[in-house]
Amino acid sequence: MAAEALLEVRSLSKRFGNRAGREPSPWVIQELSFVVNEGEFLTIVGPSGSGKTTLLNILAQIDTASGGEICLQSHAAPIGNSKSLKPGLACKIGYVTQEDNLLPWRTTLQNVLFPLTVQRRLNEDTRARAQMLIRAVGLAGFENHYPHELSGGMRKRASLIRTLVYDPPIILMDEPFGALDAQTRAQLQEDLLRLWNLGRKTIVFVTHDIVEAIALGDRTLVLSRSPARVAGEHRNSIPRPRDIRGIMIHPEFAPLYQRIRVQVQ
Amino acid sequence: MATWPRTEDPILARLARLAASLRTRGDQVLVLVVLLALWQGLSLVFGTYWVGSPWGVLMRLGKGVMSGEILRHASYTLLEAAAGFLIGALPAAALPFALRRLPIVTAILDPFMVGGYGAPKLALAPLFILWFGIGIESKIALVAITVFFIVYFSALAGVRALDPRLVQMAQVMGADERDVARHIVFPGAVPHIFTGFRIAMPYSIGGAVIAELISANRGLGYLVQLSAMNFDTTGVFVALVATTCIVFLGNWSVNVIERRLLRWRPRPDLDMQAGS
Amino acid sequence: MTTHESELDRAERSQVKWRKYAVTVGRIGLGVALLVAWKVGADAAGPLYAADPINVFQRIVSDSMSGSLLRHITVTLRLSVEGFAIGCTFGVALPFLLRRMPRLTRAVEPYIMASVGVPKYALVPLFILWFGIDDAPKLWLVGLLVFYPVFIAVFAGIRNVDRNLINMARVAGASEAMISREVIWNALLPFFFTALKIALPRAVSAAIIGEFLVGNEGLGYMIEYSRQNFDTTGVFTGILVATALVLVINAALVRLDRHFNAWRPIDRDMAL
Numbered sequence: 001m002a003a004e005a006l007l008e009v010r011s012l013s014k015r016f017g018n019r020a021g022r023e024p025s026p027w028v029i030q031e032l033s034f035v036v037n038e039g040e041f042l043t044i045v046g047p048s049g050s051g052k053t054t055l056l057n058i059l060a061q062i063d064t065a066s067g068g069e070i071c072l073q074s075h076a077a078p079i080g081n082s083k084s085l086k087p088g089l090a091c092k093i094g095y096v097t098q099e100d101n102l103l104p105w106r107t108t109l110q111n112v113l114f115p116l117t118v119q120r121r122l123n124e125d126t127r128a129r130a131q132m133l134i135r136a137v138g139l140a141g142f143e144n145h146y147p148h149e150l151s152g153g154m155r156k157r158a159s160l161i162r163t164l165v166y167d168p169p170i171i172l173m174d175e176p177f178g179a180l181d182a183q184t185r186a187q188l189q190e191d192l193l194r195l196w197n198l199g200r201k202t203i204v205f206v207t208h209d210i211v212e213a214i215a216l217g218d219r220t221l222v223l224s225r226s227p228a229r230v231a232g233e234h235r236n237s238i239p240r241p242r243d244i245r246g247i248m249i250h251p252e253f254a255p256l257y258q259r260i261r262v263q264v265q
Numbered sequence: 266m267a268t269w270p271r272t273e274d275p276i277l278a279r280l281a282r283l284a285a286s287l288r289t290r291g292d293q294v295l296v297l298v299v300l301l302a303l304w305q306g307l308s309l310v311f312g313t314y315w316v317g318s319p320w321g322v323l324m325r326l327g328k329g330v331m332s333g334e335i336l337r338h339a340s341y342t343l344l345e346a347a348a349g350f351l352i353g354a355l356p357a358a359a360l361p362f363a364l365r366r367l368p369i370v371t372a373i374l375d376p377f378m379v380g381g382y383g384a385p386k387l388a389l390a391p392l393f394i395l396w397f398g399i400g401i402e403s404k405i406a407l408v409a410i411t412v413f414f415i416v417y418f419s420a421l422a423g424v425r426a427l428d429p430r431l432v433q434m435a436q437v438m439g440a441d442e443r444d445v446a447r448h449i450v451f452p453g454a455v456p457h458i459f460t461g462f463r464i465a466m467p468y469s470i471g472g473a474v475i476a477e478l479i480s481a482n483r484g485l486g487y488l489v490q491l492s493a494m495n496f497d498t499t500g501v502f503v504a505l506v507a508t509t510c511i512v513f514l515g516n517w518s519v520n521v522i523e524r525r526l527l528r529w530r531p532r533p534d535l536d537m538q539a540g541s
Numbered sequence: 542m543t544t545h546e547s548e549l550d551r552a553e554r555s556q557v558k559w560r561k562y563a564v565t566v567g568r569i570g571l572g573v574a575l576l577v578a579w580k581v582g583a584d585a586a587g588p589l590y591a592a593d594p595i596n597v598f599q600r601i602v603s604d605s606m607s608g609s610l611l612r613h614i615t616v617t618l619r620l621s622v623e624g625f626a627i628g629c630t631f632g633v634a635l636p637f638l639l640r641r642m643p644r645l646t647r648a649v650e651p652y653i654m655a656s657v658g659v660p661k662y663a664l665v666p667l668f669i670l671w672f673g674i675d676d677a678p679k680l681w682l683v684g685l686l687v688f689y690p691v692f693i694a695v696f697a698g699i700r701n702v703d704r705n706l707i708n709m710a711r712v713a714g715a716s717e718a719m720i721s722r723e724v725i726w727n728a729l730l731p732f733f734f735t736a737l738k739i740a741l742p743r744a745v746s747a748a749i750i751g752e753f754l755v756g757n758e759g760l761g762y763m764i765e766y767s768r769q770n771f772d773t774t775g776v777f778t779g780i781l782v783a784t785a786l787v788l789v790i791n792a793a794l795v796r797l798d799r800h801f802n803a804w805r806p807i808d809r810d811m812a813l
Contacts, residue, residue, distance in 0.1 A: 017553075062433050088437035101434040105452040105529040115438035118448070148531030166438070292648035300652070315671070369560060373567035377575075383791045384784040385746040388761070391753065391768035392776055396590055471660040478662065479753050479765070486663060493666030501667050505659065512658040 006073060006170055006202050007036040007059070013067035014054055028054050030227035032068070036170065039200045043213035045264060046223030052206045053098070055228065056172045059204070060095040061085045072170070091119060094168035096176050100159035102147040108158050109134065109143035115166045126165070133161035137191050153184040157191070164195060170202040177212070189216060189244045197241070210260050214238070215247040222263040232263040317499040326503045339507050342484040345401055345473040346515070349408025354465060357416035358458050361424040365450065366442075371421075382414040387475055394480045404476040404484070411472045412465040419461025423454030456530060459523045466515045474508060485511070592777035600778045613779075614786065616759040620676060620748040624683020625741060631684070632691025633733070636699050640725075641717070653692075661685045662747075665754050679751035686747045687740045694736035698729025738794050742787050749783050760786070 014029040028051040036042050046052050057063035058079060059070065065079040072092060078084040088095065102111050112130045116122045134140055137157040147155055156176060163171055177185040193216065196203060207213050213220045217236050224231040238252050247253055301319050308318035329335035364371045390407055397403035431449050440448070477486025485508045492500030576594065583591040604610035639646040661682060668678030702725050710720045752761025760783045767775025 060437055062437065087433065088439060091439040093437070095434075095437045097430070097434065099430065101430055103431065103449070103452070104531075105455075114435075114448070118435065118438055118440040118444045146529040148529070163438075289647045292644060293651055296648045296652065369563055369567065372564045373571055376568060377571065380784075380788055383742065383788050385742075385749060385787050387746060387750050388764065388780055388783045390750075391765050392780060395768050395771075395773065395776060467658070467660070471662060474660050475662045475750060478665065489663050489666050493670050496670065498667070498670065501670070505663055505667070508663050509655075509659045512660065516658065 004038055005035045006038040006040075007204075008071040009034050009036075009059070009068070010071075011068040012055070012058065012065055012070065014051070014058060014063075014065050027066075027227035029058075029065075030229060032223075032229055034221055034230055034233070036202060036204055038202055041196060041203045041205065041216060041218045042221065043217030043219070044204065044206045044221045044223060045208065045210055045213045045260065046206075046228065047225055047264060048208055050223045050225050051228040052208075052223060053174055055223075056095065056174050056204070056206060060093050060172055061087045061089055062095075088168075091115075091166060092169050094163040094166070094171040096160055096163050096171065096173040098174045098176070098178065100147075100155040102155055102159055102162075104147050107144045107146055108139060108150065108154075111147070111158055112162050112165055115162060119166060121166065130161075130165050133165055133195070136195060137161055137188075153180050153188065156180060156184075157188065160188070160192070161195075167199070167201070170204065173203060173205045175207050176205075178207070178209075185212075186245050192216070193240075193242065193244070210257060210264065211248065213260070214253060214256055215242060215244050220260060222260055232260070234260055313499065314496070315498060317502045321499045322502045322506065325499050326506060329503055329507075335503070335507050338483060338485050338488050338504075339511060341401070342470070342473050342477065342486065342508070343511055345404040345476075345484065346408055346469040346511075348401075349405040349473065350412050350465065350469040352405065353409035353412030353469075354416045354462060357413045358420040358461070360417060361421040362446070362450070362454075365424055365446070378414065378417060382418060386411045386414070387472060390476050390479050394476070399480045399482060404473045404481070407476045408469045408472040411468050415465040415468065416458065416461040419464070420454060420458050423457025424450060426457060427453055456527055459519070459527065463516075463519050463523070466519050467512055470508070470512050470515060589771065589773060592774040596774045597777045597781065600774050601782070604778065610782065613758065613760050613763050614782065617745065617748050617752065617761065617783075617786075620679055620751070620759065621683060621741075621744040623676075624680045624748065625687050625744040627680065627684040628687025628740065628744070629691055629737075632688045632736075633695050635692055636696040637725075639696070640699055657689055657693075661689075662750060665751060669755050674755050676756075678755055679748060682751045683744050683747045687744050690736045690740050690743070691733070694732040695729055698732035699725055702728045734798060738798060741794060742791050745787050745790060 010033050012029055012032040013027060015025050015027045017025070032055070044052060044055075054063065058065045061077060061079065062085065064085065068079075070077045070079055072089060077089060078086070103114065106114065109130065112134060113122060113127070116126045116130070134143060137160065139154060139157055139161075142150060142154065147158070150158065156179075160176060177188050180188065189212065205213075205216055214236060220234045220236060221230055222232040222234070223229070234256060236256060238247070238250055238256075243250075304316070304319050308316045308321075313321055326335070361371070364374075386407065389410065390403075393403040393406045397406060427450055431453070432445055435445055435449055473484065474486035474489075477484040478490050481487040481490075485504050488504040489501055489508070492498075492504060579591075579594050583593045601610070639649075664685070665678055665682055668681045672678050672681065706724050706728070707720060710724050715723070748759065749761035749764075752759035753765045756762050760779055764776055764779035764783070767773070767779060
């Protein structure tokens with residue numbers, strides 16, 4: 001499927017500031033380069049501590065980079081200087097973080113509507129879209145609940161559709177289903193793919209779980225341990241729609257899994 | 266130490282708990298009766314002149330309420346406390362917000378605020394009476410300055426308790442400074458501000474009463490002082506009971522408002538559910 | 542990018558230094574501004590309403606030299622310390638006593654909590670009526686004001702002591718008294734110290750306010766007496782000295798606390 005590059009990352013490098021007089025800190029990310037194509041579901045795997053969250057933070061423009069460039073839709077993003085960062089790049093980059101970061105003082109519905117409120121796009125159509133998404137992930141009936149009244153899985157779903165509701169061209173996801181039990185995780189993976197299918201947005205999905213990476217992605221990047229670099233790229237040709245719960249039985253699964261697993265070590 | 270056996274049976278356990286709480290209630294009523302009896306006994310021994318009696322106080326209280334006298338004085342004290350509270354608490358709550366983007370100013374102010382907080386504000390009572398006379402203004406001023414420093418530090422803590430991840434999340438979604446202040450900083454600080462309100466409330470009534478004790482011609486503190494000077498112990502007790510009632514009223518109001526505004530807070534005794 | 546980084550680093554460090562200077566300068570400036578405002582305000586408001594800072598300073602010096610200031614301060618401090626000792630003793634002893642009688646505790650607890658709502662200062666006229674016009678009513682006031690925070694802190698501290706520790710001690714054969722001493726006392730020390738930090742300045746405040754209402758000595762008496770004689774300078778002097786006294790005590794307590802508890806991981810979220 002020929003598609004143009006939506007996001008280009010070239011020679012990205014990052015290390016954290018060092019205290020005066022000490023050794024410079026080690027590189028967390030070094031010379032990382034990859035491309036994300038439009039409409040693609042890209043998964044990134046790597047061992048814990050390999051800088052995956054840092055990478056997403058830099059892409060989302062909430063953290064600076066020490067070197068390299070990022071281009072979104074052929075426009076370069078300012079990533080070197082902390083003053084010129086534009087988080088979310090004018091709402092073009094959505095970011096579903098590991099913690100749900102729901103506002104505790106807002107109900108589910110109000111939380112989902114939050115980005116629309118802040119972007120001044122709240123109207124009948126967008127409200128309807130929010131309601132549709134709430135129903136789509138099974139949160140119907142919980143619109144007026146506060147986050148502390150929801151289970152962990154429900155909060156995750158709310159935070160997911162909160163980003164989907166304003167439809168950014170590219171969405172970053174940082175191990176969103178990591179803290180959930182297997183049942184909930186499978187359910188949410190299915191919901192995610194179903195929702196993704198409706199609009200075929202571009203998604204960059206980070207996980208440490210290789211099975212999840214294969215189940216969801218069109219392409220999987222493997223990151224090396226510190227410093228993070230692209231250790232490998234794997235095309236995933238398991239046809240869609242995929243059977244999440246039965247993905248491991250698919251004949252193409254095992255060899256792909258093996259190839260990725262070897263690189264993750 | 267539990268005197269009945271632990272049991273796995275849920276119904277028996279529930280019954281046991283019910284019996285225990287009834288027993289405690291009974292004990293508490295018993296204590297009340299004992300205290301009242303002791304009071305009555307003391308009044309017989311020392312005379313109602315010195316100690317007043319439960320019945321005498323009750324009667325006088327009823328008379329005072331019916332004649333409106335108690336309510337008149339109580340409303341005066343309440344007005345002082347409420348007005349002083351608002352005048353002190355609102356600027357104190359607003360200041361940390363206004364200074365949020367100016368940490369240098371906050372730092373400059375800090376030793377002065379800490380000094381103001383630690384200084385005995387009630388010692389200013391005679392000064393305010395000198396300035397504003399024995400009317401209502403001196404009491405309001407005293408309450409206001411006492412409440413100000415308490416609420417300031419609570420509000421400051423609230424503004425500082427900001428979770429940066431929530432701010433980042435909002436910024437990624439396109440929130441500007443005003444949005445962050447309105448949707449994230451302010452709601453997050455409200456619980457802390459209410460804690461400040463709750464701490465300051467008894468000080469507001471206490472401050473009003475103290476100022477009235479020193480010099481006033483109306484109010485419950487004045488009533489206490491007047492009765493004492495007339496060796497009217499019963500009158501003193503009546504005024505004290507009325508004052509305590511106002512304190513409870515104040516506490517109750519703050520709790521009610523807080524419960525309404527902070528419905529979204531997770532209650533600490535509820536278990537956090539993990540997983541679906 | 543490393544040069545860029547080190548530039549950022551240097552810029553950050555010099556910014557931090559600049560900030561420190563700005564804050565210090567700002568504080569001194571604000572202090573000076575307040576003094577100036579005081580002088581201007583005093584000139585504008587007249588000698589009845591506001592005392593000229595120079596007069597106040599002179600009064601402090603003359604009172605110190607004549608010894609009257611020291612006398613007043615001593616009286617107030619003596620009152621505070623005595624009342625503090627009384628309140629502390631009962632505040633600590635009572636919870637330990639109640640610990641042995643859980644049924645009594647449950648029965649009495651609501652009344653104790655309700656009594657917190659009674660404004661203690663309002664009781665002073667009653668105390669004067671009962672105990673006369675000497676130190677007694679003031680001691681009662683200070684004692685009560687110290688008792689409550691200490692009692693609540695120790696009570697809560699005892700309640701929160703880990704049941705496991707107590708059970709372990711019992712199993713090891715410790716007597717109740719020993720349990721009280723070792724396990725419980727050590728566990729509630731941080732709560733106790735926090736309460737002390739609140740209670741001691743309060744004791745001094747209470748002594749001063751008590752002196753507004755009764756007595757013929759002490760800082761509070763000095764302030765109120767000046768007011769009644771329209772001696773505004775005296776009022777200002779008294780308030781200044783009283784404030785300085787309480788602030789010094791506060792600062793000393795903070796220093797002591799930090800010194801003694803430096804090694805202890807204190808839960809700073811303890812709210813009292």
